[in-house]
Amino acid sequence: MAAASSSSCGGGGCGANCSSSASPATDDAPEEKLGRLSISTGGAASCGKCGGGAVVVVAGGVGLCAECLRAQLFGKFKLAVTSNAMVRPTDSVLLAFSGGPASRVALQFLHEMQSKAIESWDASNSQALPAFDVGVAFVNESALSSKPKCEIELAIADIKSIVSSLLPGDKAMHIAPLEDVFSSESNDREGRLRELVSMVNDDTGREDLLQCLRMLSLQKIALQNGYAKIMMGSCASAIACHVLSATVKGQGYSLPADVQYVDTRWEVPVVLPLRDCLSQELSLLCELDSLKTEQLLDRPCSGINGLVASFVARLREENPSREHTIVRTAQKLKPFSFNKFSANGYHDFLPSRLRPKFQNVDSDESTFPEVFCIICRSPFSESELHNLESTKHKAQKKIDLYTAYCCQSCHFQILPGGTNLGDQFFSLLPKFWTERVDTAPAGNCSLRDQIEDYLLEDDDDEN
Numbered sequence: 001m002a003a004a005s006s007s008s009c010g011g012g013g014c015g016a017n018c019s020s021s022a023s024p025a026t027d028d029a030p031e032e033k034l035g036r037l038s039i040s041t042g043g044a045a046s047c048g049k050c051g052g053g054a055v056v057v058v059a060g061g062v063g064l065c066a067e068c069l070r071a072q073l074f075g076k077f078k079l080a081v082t083s084n085a086m087v088r089p090t091d092s093v094l095l096a097f098s099g100g101p102a103s104r105v106a107l108q109f110l111h112e113m114q115s116k117a118i119e120s121w122d123a124s125n126s127q128a129l130p131a132f133d134v135g136v137a138f139v140n141e142s143a144l145s146s147k148p149k150c151e152i153e154l155a156i157a158d159i160k161s162i163v164s165s166l167l168p169g170d171k172a173m174h175i176a177p178l179e180d181v182f183s184s185e186s187n188d189r190e191g192r193l194r195e196l197v198s199m200v201n202d203d204t205g206r207e208d209l210l211q212c213l214r215m216l217s218l219q220k221i222a223l224q225n226g227y228a229k230i231m232m233g234s235c236a237s238a239i240a241c242h243v244l245s246a247t248v249k250g251q252g253y254s255l256p257a258d259v260q261y262v263d264t265r266w267e268v269p270v271v272l273p274l275r276d277c278l279s280q281e282l283s284l285l286c287e288l289d290s291l292k293t294e295q296l297l298d299r300p301c302s303g304i305n306g307l308v309a310s311f312v313a314r315l316r317e318e319n320p321s322r323e324h325t326i327v328r329t330a331q332k333l334k335p336f337s338f339n340k341f342s343a344n345g346y347h348d349f350l351p352s353r354l355r356p357k358f359q360n361v362d363s364d365e366s367t368f369p370e371v372f373c374i375i376c377r378s379p380f381s382e383s384e385l386h387n388l389e390s391t392k393h394k395a396q397k398k399i400d401l402y403t404a405y406c407c408q409s410c411h412f413q414i415l416p417g418g419t420n421l422g423d424q425f426f427s428l429l430p431k432f433w434t435e436r437v438d439t440a441p442a443g444n445c446s447l448r449d450q451i452e453d454y455l456l457e458d459d460d461d462e463n
């Protein structure tokens with residue numbers, strides 16, 4: 001899963017957590033093709049919505065024809081976008097594209113929404129709302145890959161051609177090497193990335209650290225190019241995997257933050273419009289509509305993440321709607337105040353029935369500042385806060401302070417043991433993270449401040 005993927009922070013595509021990749025095109029008759037693609041067998045013979053034939057069976061055993069499946073998925077996407085005010089007409093949206101089916105569908109749907117907006121803008125002689133901008137980001141992890149260079153180049157060329165084929169609406173394409181998360185003054189950035197990653201002994205920890213670095217990479221791209229939102233392709237299946245693995249890793253306190261449509265704890269808010277779609281449905285749509293995907297650069301999950309992914313795959317075999325059940329259960333947890341947009345700046349574009357949803361954020365809940373883990377940005381639990389406070393007062397070695405700024409889970413899973421290793425590890429981390437410790441009691445030193453020189457004009461009223 002190349003660009004940001006499955007879990008909380010990542011998520012362009014569902015990557016390895018998320019089932020079938022695009023298989024090579026075949027010449028089957030439509031009915032046979034649909035039969036082969038069906039998610040489970042034994043469903044209805046005609047479409048449950050329109051009564052048409054040629055049915056694929058989707059979650060819950062409901063048969064849908066290709067048209068109705070597409071309409072249903074697009075409907076979920078659009079509802080998530082509009083009812084959570086994910087995209088304002090004046091926004092530039094950065095889509096995190098991994099090349100996998102989930103982020104491919106997100107790209108397609110976002111493109112369709114943009115095309116419609118452009119159409120009505122043109123048709124209305126610029127009297128309607130302006131159309132939002134879309135950019136696409138791919139995080140290139142070839143520094144950590146053993147794949148031959150030419151293969152990687154081919155995959156990236158594929159990704160570029162997918163994006164450039166989506167017209168109208170020019171979409172800027174950002175291919176960012178993962179090692180760019182280190183500031184430009186470090187000379188051997190590739191080497192530094194490799195060294196950092198190799199210091200984490202635990203497979204799961206290494207994978208999670210990479211996920212955090214991907215998110216940092218996306219944030220940098222978004223900030224440097226003036227994007228207002230980052231859209232991820234994290235689907236229900238990927239989120240279900242994250243729910244279970246986060247539980248196993250002891251991240252229960254921060255879990256609710258990761259399963260919402262909107263997450264504004266980052267410098268550039270992150271939105272997850274495919275939260276209600278299953279990976280299999282999305283893969284199916286890619287096949288039915290011949291949406292090209294590119295997963296050459298995916299890597300399989302390992303450690304806890306890999307175990308959980310195969311466990312969820314087995315649950316899915318028994319009953320395809322299990323993933324929905326897991327996600328819905330996690331959604332019963334109380335979200336954090338940063339899991340919605342504040343009213344500020346959104347009202348103008350919202351239908352009045354939705355306005356109350358965005359009104360009361362600033363007043364009560366968000367008054368006390370959250371402290372976040374410098375690595376994974378999990379909000380601190382009470383015990384983590386206590387620990388941080390007492391460490392700060394004792395004024396010990398710097399490494400103790402750094403460690404206290406890491407959540408319990410990162411502490412156990414990612415940080416190497418021993419003072420010497422710890423010192424080295426923190427010295428290798430991207431400055432954006434470690435500088436948060438130096439400056440801010442509440443961990444508030446923003447990425448925006450640090451790369452201010454690179455930023456485009458800041459015309460926004462938010463943040």
Ligand SMILES: [Zn+2]
Binds near residue numbers: 067
């Ligand atoms: Zn139908």
Ligand SMILES: [Zn+2]
Binds near residue numbers: 378406407408
């Ligand atoms: Zn953490």
